[in-house]
Amino acid sequence: MAKSHKTLRTPGLERALDRLEHLCRARGQRLTRQRRAVLSSLLSAGRALSAYELLERLRPEDAKSTPASVYRSLDFLMALGVVHRLESTRSFIACEHPETPHWVQFLICRRCGQVVEAEDERIAAATERLGQRLGFALDQRVVELTGVCEGCRGSAARH
Amino acid sequence: MAKSHKTLRTPGLERALDRLEHLCRARGQRLTRQRRAVLSSLLSAGRALSAYELLERLRPEDAKSTPASVYRSLDFLMALGVVHRLESTRSFIACEHPETPHWVQFLICRRCGQVVEAEDERIAAATERLGQRLGFALDQRVVELTGVCEGCRGSAARH
DNA sequence: GGGTATTTGATACAAAGTATCATTAAGCGG
DNA sequence: CCGCTTAATGATACTTTGTATCAAATACCC
Ligand SMILES: [Zn+2]
Ligand SMILES: [Zn+2]
Ligand SMILES: [Zn+2]
Ligand SMILES: [Zn+2]
Numbered sequence: 001m002a003k004s005h006k007t008l009r010t011p012g013l014e015r016a017l018d019r020l021e022h023l024c025r026a027r028g029q030r031l032t033r034q035r036r037a038v039l040s041s042l043l044s045a046g047r048a049l050s051a052y053e054l055l056e057r058l059r060p061e062d063a064k065s066t067p068a069s070v071y072r073s074l075d076f077l078m079a080l081g082v083v084h085r086l087e088s089t090r091s092f093i094a095c096e097h098p099e100t101p102h103w104v105q106f107l108i109c110r111r112c113g114q115v116v117e118a119e120d121e122r123i124a125a126a127t128e129r130l131g132q133r134l135g136f137a138l139d140q141r142v143v144e145l146t147g148v149c150e151g152c153r154g155s156a157a158r159h
Numbered sequence: 160m161a162k163s164h165k166t167l168r169t170p171g172l173e174r175a176l177d178r179l180e181h182l183c184r185a186r187g188q189r190l191t192r193q194r195r196a197v198l199s200s201l202l203s204a205g206r207a208l209s210a211y212e213l214l215e216r217l218r219p220e221d222a223k224s225t226p227a228s229v230y231r232s233l234d235f236l237m238a239l240g241v242v243h244r245l246e247s248t249r250s251f252i253a254c255e256h257p258e259t260p261h262w263v264q265f266l267i268c269r270r271c272g273q274v275v276e277a278e279d280e281r282i283a284a285a286t287e288r289l290g291q292r293l294g295f296a297l298d299q300r301v302v303e304l305t306g307v308c309e310g311c312r313g314s315a316a317r318h
Numbered sequence: 319g320g321g322t323a324t325t326t327g328a329t330a331c332a333a334a335g336t337a338t339c340a341t342t343a344a345g346c347g348g
Numbered sequence: 349c350c351g352c353t354t355a356a357t358g359a360t361a362c363t364t365t366g367t368a369t370c371a372a373a374t375a376c377c378c
Pocket of ligand 3: 240253254255256257261276
């Protein structure tokens with residue numbers, strides 16, 4: 001029988017890991033087991049995770065993960081642009097469209113925790129403009145909009 | 160001789176504390192010594208401070224400040240809208256124009272730490288729009304743009 | 319498969335933020 | 349000005365989040 005790789009279950013995840021590999025090769029960066037595991041875990045979580053939640057999910061598979069190692073992998077993946085950090089919730093999420101380098105905005109539902117990654121031209125342009133107007137050469141833009149998503153508003157009669 | 164209040168040194172600070180008092184009365188909230196001290200300290204710092212930096216500045220005057228008490232005062236002042244939290248630097252800063260309720264953007268210089276509070280109509284409108292488009296009823300918007308300010312770019316020959 | 323620079327493991331620590339409950343004081347009415 | 353009531357603080361201990369250091373391991377190139 002064929003060797004039973006644990007992959008190939010979710011094609012989306014497979015594609016993301018392939019993309020990670022190609023990104024690393026292109027930049028001459030090393031792709032390690034941990035880095036793969038961290039991205040993989042974030043992707044299959046399907047939501048934002050704190051570094052320590054992530055750690056808990058990694059431990060069963062890799063007992064020697066530590067906070068430091070998780071943060072290191074996260075930093076690496078963020079530099080590559082395949083993971084983002086949500087400043088307002090101190091958590092991390094896999095990028096939803098890592099094909100292009102991008103400045104994104106996040107919409108966060110405070111009730112169900114859903115996070116939507118948006119790429120709004122208007123906001124991008126307006127922030128760039130503001131930076132120029134005030135003389136700042138911007139290199140990082142955090143836009144995190146918190147509220148209640150449509151689903152959650154519907155499902156709550158009131159209050 | 161007249162009683163030697165330690166106030167009246169900086170009219171801007173005085174005005175801010177008066178405003179704080181009025182805000183509290185208007186809302187039936189109590190204005191305590193600590194809350195005054197926290198706002199006062201943030202104002203005279205003239206920059207963003209972490210909660211613990213703030214604590215250090217309060218301790219000489221009020222030896223029984225604790226992390227918990229500082230965070231409580233900060234939460235109170237933020238609810239009133241006279242203090243903002245910078246998510247991307249985990250710090251707090253006095254509002255630069257607390258007259259009106261507002262959604263603001265922050266520009267942060269990563270070299271000198273300067274923070275500028277802006278109120279850009281275009282960004283406000285664009286974020287609101289995005290929220291509507293994606294079905295979110297927004298109640299908090301974090302817009303924090305980091306880069307290098309004009310002064311710092313000028314003063315650095317290169318790198 | 320071996321060599322080397324990079325990454326990780328292990329440990330310890332620093333920084334940021336919160337829970338709890340007994341005690342204190344702000345603001346109000348008399 | 350005094351005492352009452354309720355909200356806020358003090359004290360303590362704890363949780364969560366993030367880093368420093370250096371020896372050991374491993375990804376990648378050949
Ligand atoms: Zn993205
Ligand atoms: Zn929701
Ligand atoms: Zn403000
Ligand atoms: Zn600067």
